[in-house]
Amino acid sequence: MSAPLLVVVDDGPDLLRDVERELCNRYEPDYRVCCLLSAAEGLATLKDLQAAGEQVALVLAGETLAGESGTALLAEVPRTFPHAQRALLVEWGHLAEAKTGDAIFEAISHGRMDHFVLRPSRPPDEQFHQAISSFLLAWAEARQHAPHSVNVIGQTWSGRAYELREVLERCALPHSFHLAESPEARALLTGVGARRFPLLVMPNGEILEDPSDSDIAQAAGTTIDPSGDSYDLVIVGGGPAGLSAGVYGASEGLRTIVIDSGGVGGQATSSSSIRNYLGFPRGVSGGELARRAYQQAWVFGARFAFMQRVTDLERGDEGTVVRLNSGGIVNGRAVVLAMGANYRRIGVRALEDLHGAGVYYGAAASEAPTIADEDIYVVGGANSAGQAVLHLAHFARRVTLVVRAQTLAAGMSHYLVRQIESTPNIEVRTSTEVVDGGGEGWLDHLVLRDRVGGAHETVSADALFLMIGARPYTDWLPPTVERDAGGFVMTGSDLSPEAAQALGRPPLPMETSLPGVLAVGDVRHGSVKRVASAVGEGSIAIQFVHRLLAAAGGTPARP
Ligand SMILES: Cc1cc2nc3c(=O)[nH]c(=O)nc-3n(C[C@H](O)[C@H](O)[C@H](O)COP(=O)(O)OP(=O)(O)OC[C@H]3O[C@@H](n4cnc5c(N)ncnc54)[C@H](O)[C@@H]3O)c2cc1C
The missing domain is CATH 3.40.50.2300 (Response regulator)
Known part of the structure; x- marks a missing residue:
């Protein structure tokens, strides 16, 4: 070519x-x-x-x-x-x-x-x-041709091949997908014998057959095995907040580990262009921002454990014992919780069954090139849905934004509303919800309900992107970590009088009801759900970590 x-x-x-x-x-x-x-x-x-x-x-x-x-x-x-x-x-x-x-x-x-x-x-x-x-x-x-891309080769779009693409996305690893019979896959597999699909062809040519999530993390060189080691600072979550805490903690001399159940970047990796993050006038993809932050934390000495989910916290002799789903433990003199949040599920069985086959949670930046000239739907009324719609409109023939509220302005920034209104191939349907849908192996229709008149309408749809609100990843926390009704972690002056009293001293800003444990970013009650604020909280928290360690007789308090 x-x-x-x-x-x-x-x-x-x-x-x-x-x-x-x-x-x-x-x-x-x-x-x-x-x-x-x-x-x-x-x-x-x-x-x-x-x-x-x-x-x-x-x-x-x-x-x-x-x-x-x-x-x-x-x-x-x-x-x-x-x-x-x-x-x-x-x-x-x-x-x-x-x-x-x-x-x-x-x-x-x-x-x-x-x-x-x-x-x-x-x-x-x-x-x-x-x-x-x-x-x-x-x-x-x-076009999914970034340098050092991982090639995923699957026999179908859905199933494990789809999950692998999601894992790569969460590890902020650039990747492209090819069906096994495509010319691209044949070229990549020339001279390669029979294999077990799905396959990953890594940038160095190594081929992984039907790999597990941790195989991928290991091949990408992004994992270590946490087995009882002690750290000054254990950070749970490697999204913008956790990465920022990692950069500041490690750069200020704390022995730091960041643990994530996926890879780096958190929710931000599903954003194709973050335009409001300071210092990036052309915008930056969440994946690129995460890769840079990861490298920055790493060169300061932070260590990472990916594909490891934290399942419990408890007070130990020297701080907090952090338990992992692998059975491993790490000890942290201080812990920063930065688990962020996840999109709410739509709760329609037929659509859940098509997850990955035309139905996606989040903006699924990697799917954008596959929807060229198609009619797609996005559900959600917040800024993330607005950004997704504008991004997807570059590719799709027509994008319909379905919003439960009566106006778009009810939940979206003015600049996004203006851009959406002036984009010809975007249609907005307010006071509407998606109540059903289906397709043979791939989404082909949706059922919409008019929330005012109650009328149902069946529309043909090639893809559905769901961006319908967030739920924090806090179900696993012990009851001693106080949370609000939505599950977000209470901190500092938001703690109940009983929790504050149990600490025996005024809580530090961002400190949870568990002594020595702080919470930052989207997981924290009252946080502003933005990359910059998550990054800001991650960095500020390190000042309080120094104070906690100094009070516990460790490193001196910083000025
Ligand atoms: C599509 C989309 C577009 C967006 N666009 C913008 C934008 O343009 N500008 C902007 O400012 N903001 C944007 N946001 C919001 C922004 O991404 C979030 O506010 C930000 O990522 C929050 O960072 P965080 O580190 O607190 O949490 P997250 O990014 O959610 O990261 C949390 C991490 O913790 C990990 N984790 C969770 N539970 C565990 C556990 N038990 N053990 C180990 N790890 C765990 C998760 O795997 C995840 O990696 C967007 C969000 C989305 C989804």
Whole structure:
């Protein structure tokens, strides 16, 4: 197959030449560069390329193209190449002009382009190339061709092959799926004898036959065997809150272990683009953020135990004894609970039976490319559902957002409501719920109920994404850890007077009713359900861990 294309449309021949030079010098022969001088030529060429079966990775457009706006051209790109990244080439200095700034803000917030990039300055312009490389990585990830990807080969889409994809997703390991009979699978298995499906072809070529979850963690080098070791700090959960506690704990000299029943990243790994996390103006996928945080904690000396579920906590001689489902134990002088929360189940048997076969909990970023040109439904009225709808609308023919509330604004941020309303292939059905559905091995229809009039309607549907609220992972906690009615862990000043009194001193912020045990992130009663706040709580908690250890006669309290 020929190399993917980088398409540049700019009406100034000299400007176009500068961009062409930079792109050719750096990206050929892995990519081909195609330069065009007008919007009309750009659109016609994209159609021809689509008809010829070519791949377009990136389209760059000048701010104005013979009087037309570059963003108008970029807005048209998904019609021919839905995965192609789209960026506006902006002159340095123009960003300070209100007109340009407003136009960029408008175009990004309405999904007409992904971002902007400053025109290249004198070579070498590493800032320009950093931006281009990020676009190319995002394109590769959207097509599940990220570097060092794991290939899952299964005989069907559902069953264990689906579970494996979920495990890889939770380990933040990039992966792609191929049916055993597909040309891609045949190419990967050339010269390989009979095998037990599903198979994982690891980035180093190693093949795992029908692996268990812990086989995957071991092959990825992300597990250790906890067998009675003692740590200053044991963190339960490796989502944003736990990873942050891991980075700060380890970097401040605490012997730290992070234990997770899956892999890194928690819920955040199901987010394809987190746009509101500080420092990532182009947005960042939850998986990428988790991978970076994991490496950061690891180089500070934090250790990780993946695919190990914590099943109990009890007071021990030297702190808290943490029990694992594997039968192992670890001792923590302090413990931070960061187990986050899970989506509520829809409770419709027919739909639960199709989980993984057209029915998904969360945004299931990895499924997005499989729904091209299909009619899909998303259920949920909060921000995560809004983001999922906007992401999935890039791929699907039509996306219907089903919301129980009477208005979208009841549970969603204003900026998302605006984007949804201005996306033509999204339909919103308020005061509606999904009450049934089904299909032969794969979802093909849903039954919707109008909550006002009570009428039922059967609609055909190729996929259903459920984002209907969260339940904290706290059922396993001992009764001594106080929780609210929804199961979220009470901490600090929210503890009942009895629990606070039992501690024998005023509780520290984030401290639970069990001495020496703190809770952070989504699992904590009253927490703000956001990545940044989970990360913030994880870092703040370490200050209180130092105080607890100092009080217990360990490390000195930090200033
Ligand atoms: C689809 C989606 C999109 C989102 N988009 C955004 C966004 O754009 N911006 C934003 O700010 N927020 C977003 N959020 C919310 C954000 O992801 C969460 O607020 C954040 O992940 C909470 O972090 P946490 O570490 O507290 O918990 P989690 O991320 O839930 O992590 C908890 C971890 O604990 C582990 N665990 C649970 N129980 C146990 C146990 N018994 N033993 C061991 N491990 C256990 C779990 O496996 C999990 O890995 C989104 C969420 C979703 C689902």
